Amino acid sequence: MVDIATRVWNHKWKIDPIVRSLIDTDFYKLLMCQSVFRNKPDTQVTFSLINRSKSIRLADQIDEGELREQLDHVRSLSLTRGESTWMRGNTFYGKRSMFSPEFMDWFETLRLPPYHLKKHDGQYELTFEGSWPEVMLWEIPALSILMELRGRAVLSTMGRFELQVLYARAMTKLWEKVEKLRSLDQLRVADFGTRRRHSFLWQEWAVRALREGLGDSFTGTSNCFIAKSNDVEAIGTNAHELPMVYSALAKDDAMLARAPYDVLSDWQDEHSGNLRIILPDTYGTQGFLDNAPDWLAGWTGIRVDSGDPATAAEVAIKWWKDRGEDPRDKLVIFSDGLDVDKIVQLHKQFQGRTRVSFGWGTMLTNDFKGLTPGDTLAPFSLVCKAVSANGSPTVKLSDNPNKAMGPKSEIARYKRVFGVGEQERVEVVV
Amino acid sequence: MVDIATRVWNHKWKIDPIVRSLIDTDFYKLLMCQSVFRNKPDTQVTFSLINRSKSIRLADQIDEGELREQLDHVRSLSLTRGESTWMRGNTFYGKRSMFSPEFMDWFETLRLPPYHLKKHDGQYELTFEGSWPEVMLWEIPALSILMELRGRAVLSTMGRFELQVLYARAMTKLWEKVEKLRSLDQLRVADFGTRRRHSFLWQEWAVRALREGLGDSFTGTSNCFIAKSNDVEAIGTNAHELPMVYSALAKDDAMLARAPYDVLSDWQDEHSGNLRIILPDTYGTQGFLDNAPDWLAGWTGIRVDSGDPATAAEVAIKWWKDRGEDPRDKLVIFSDGLDVDKIVQLHKQFQGRTRVSFGWGTMLTNDFKGLTPGDTLAPFSLVCKAVSANGSPTVKLSDNPNKAMGPKSEIARYKRVFGVGEQERVEVVV
Numbered sequence: 001m002v003d004i005a006t007r008v009w010n011h012k013w014k015i016d017p018i019v020r021s022l023i024d025t026d027f028y029k030l031l032m033c034q035s036v037f038r039n040k041p042d043t044q045v046t047f048s049l050i051n052r053s054k055s056i057r058l059a060d061q062i063d064e065g066e067l068r069e070q071l072d073h074v075r076s077l078s079l080t081r082g083e084s085t086w087m088r089g090n091t092f093y094g095k096r097s098m099f100s101p102e103f104m105d106w107f108e109t110l111r112l113p114p115y116h117l118k119k120h121d122g123q124y125e126l127t128f129e130g131s132w133p134e135v136m137l138w139e140i141p142a143l144s145i146l147m148e149l150r151g152r153a154v155l156s157t158m159g160r161f162e163l164q165v166l167y168a169r170a171m172t173k174l175w176e177k178v179e180k181l182r183s184l185d186q187l188r189v190a191d192f193g194t195r196r197r198h199s200f201l202w203q204e205w206a207v208r209a210l211r212e213g214l215g216d217s218f219t220g221t222s223n224c225f226i227a228k229s230n231d232v233e234a235i236g237t238n239a240h241e242l243p244m245v246y247s248a249l250a251k252d253d254a255m256l257a258r259a260p261y262d263v264l265s266d267w268q269d270e271h272s273g274n275l276r277i278i279l280p281d282t283y284g285t286q287g288f289l290d291n292a293p294d295w296l297a298g299w300t301g302i303r304v305d306s307g308d309p310a311t312a313a314e315v316a317i318k319w320w321k322d323r324g325e326d327p328r329d330k331l332v333i334f335s336d337g338l339d340v341d342k343i344v345q346l347h348k349q350f351q352g353r354t355r356v357s358f359g360w361g362t363m364l365t366n367d368f369k370g371l372t373p374g375d376t377l378a379p380f381s382l383v384c385k386a387v388s389a390n391g392s393p394t395v396k397l398s399d400n401p402n403k404a405m406g407p408k409s410e411i412a413r414y415k416r417v418f419g420v421g422e423q424e425r426v427e428v429v430v
Numbered sequence: 431m432v433d434i435a436t437r438v439w440n441h442k443w444k445i446d447p448i449v450r451s452l453i454d455t456d457f458y459k460l461l462m463c464q465s466v467f468r469n470k471p472d473t474q475v476t477f478s479l480i481n482r483s484k485s486i487r488l489a490d491q492i493d494e495g496e497l498r499e500q501l502d503h504v505r506s507l508s509l510t511r512g513e514s515t516w517m518r519g520n521t522f523y524g525k526r527s528m529f530s531p532e533f534m535d536w537f538e539t540l541r542l543p544p545y546h547l548k549k550h551d552g553q554y555e556l557t558f559e560g561s562w563p564e565v566m567l568w569e570i571p572a573l574s575i576l577m578e579l580r581g582r583a584v585l586s587t588m589g590r591f592e593l594q595v596l597y598a599r600a601m602t603k604l605w606e607k608v609e610k611l612r613s614l615d616q617l618r619v620a621d622f623g624t625r626r627r628h629s630f631l632w633q634e635w636a637v638r639a640l641r642e643g644l645g646d647s648f649t650g651t652s653n654c655f656i657a658k659s660n661d662v663e664a665i666g667t668n669a670h671e672l673p674m675v676y677s678a679l680a681k682d683d684a685m686l687a688r689a690p691y692d693v694l695s696d697w698q699d700e701h702s703g704n705l706r707i708i709l710p711d712t713y714g715t716q717g718f719l720d721n722a723p724d725w726l727a728g729w730t731g732i733r734v735d736s737g738d739p740a741t742a743a744e745v746a747i748k749w750w751k752d753r754g755e756d757p758r759d760k761l762v763i764f765s766d767g768l769d770v771d772k773i774v775q776l777h778k779q780f781q782g783r784t785r786v787s788f789g790w791g792t793m794l795t796n797d798f799k800g801l802t803p804g805d806t807l808a809p810f811s812l813v814c815k816a817v818s819a820n821g822s823p824t825v826k827l828s829d830n831p832n833k834a835m836g837p838k839s840e841i842a843r844y845k846r847v848f849g850v851g852e853q854e855r856v857e858v859v860v
Contacts, residue, residue, distance in 0.1 A: 160642070161605075161643065164601065165602065165639075172598045175591075175595040208591070
């Protein structure tokens, strides 16, 4: 068992990289990468870092040299023999050979493409350009590097005992959450916290704590490296970047209106069962479901990632009923801004009406809120998104306008095409 | 830095003894041992374990074989070369050669005498008989062995994560106490918690936490082994066993009445400054001070170890004033049942009126109260006392009848001789 406080104290930063492996990333990134590799390998995309928490001036807190060192280290990584064996031989959701030999041959030789970094107004402008299947793999390492470097900058000002007590408090806090969740019957919760984790070691501790404390109610982690080394299930499906890029590639409004369904049509060709999860909120959940082809209602479930989660789940249940499906056979995955109280509340509200699962992110792997004077370790909202594809800007509307992205004129066009009206704003904390 | 949870988990009990050294004991035991070695070397005494917390059935919780193994281990210990060097060469309260060459020559060859152990009604009857300077050294190891074995019995039922979270909680709890004490101006606090510590490792952690958190307000530890290995001051003066044994040896009432002052007369010949601390409560503080010879008022301070501490300190201040001394030059050491709130309160009440110092014991080194289901690790009140000297029973009255000891008829006689009337009962928790 790792004594995290001591490890942090002893850090030889240069020999203890933040990202330790090419699969120290979310499982759904690898799934999507394979899909993109098969369907849109030549698409040129740009991914960009976006700090939604403007008050956190990352460029003032994080040394540029250290940041470059960590980013350069990621570019030096390639798939190890053991990692390849794990990807080729593992069972995911009960299915073998999730990754095709063609994809694995390519992935084994992959190195991540160059990055572009400069400072502007206290923030880092960090962008990645190149072919989609390569560039997309930067998202998670870039985020976890920036999150951990910001944490390290704070930790480096602390004494040895302060550090040990800090982690004692964080462990106590997390374990109290575990004890609250323990009482829930038939709970299903997974770790989705790689991108905004406090640190690699802390995420691993959190995963082990959930495994020990929740038993079968803990269904796995999105982090492939942690899943592999701790022998737990890797968990994930798909994300907004697929409809965002497909939509940006659409040549006219008719193609745009169809793009989100094209994504899932391609996905359906590749995956079954628990991987057939709809992410409906990219351009508004209600419109997406209203206009959805009937075959989509046959999919396993829906992931709720913005807006009011209970409302979205009610919309999904009603939609399934309208399409002649039994919601009790369906799966609703909540994954937006969860913490333990919201998990308890949603579990109580939907248990028995549909199958429910939770993808618990930042407040699992980075809840250091209130643990330092001045709250210098409180998590914040950092994302890394596809901002253009083959020269066209991407757009996200979301069910929460505070999560929307893209040029104003394009947002207006997308709202018109997808029939999105007034939306309720919800504060984005993490 | 030690990861205590892991160490506890990994314990190879047989190679990780509870008492690690002959000086893993309280400094005042060594001081008193030297005094006894010089003044009463041939006195035959019996020391006996007394569990004041009857509901804790130690013989049901602690395996007799393990207990014997730990006690036997203590008998195998002798002073190491480094320990001897530390005792001979160290400065205590600014004075060199605190321990005489004659005492050190004897102490270097010492092994502790045999013990007698049997079970009765769920408790252990553990006694030590022999010459006073040898037997007296059993007190602290015997107590710390029983306390830690009881803790280990509880810990051995816990899982690895439960252990890590337990210590995380205990660290958090202790650090919150440190943070409360930090705000006090001119605080002076020392660790007096060896005898009823949760474990050796935990006591050492507590000492380091005080050192880091309190800086100069932390004045040292009573534990010589921890003082030596952590380069902090060893702290202590004298205890009830001196007047108790001197009194038991008194041949008549007149000699009995004089005995507690004879102790201090012998002590005065050997020690000056911060070691001239009166412990007045053995047979009632008020009577002791009323009848005290004038030279005692010249001593440095008074240790308050039973009854209501504020009352006892007021009695001492009044006594000094009556004897023409300025209380602001004097030292009051509080050492009974302290925890952080009481320390804060007493500090506020007496700061500026007299010099104040705190000897913080069980609630520093063993506050696991409320940290396990059923409160199975809450500290309890275990003592090991001289019960007879040269065949006569010892007596302690204390300022709290719940701490009194001795045969009924002798207690009545002592009350008469020392003029002790009605006393207020105070619950003894630790």
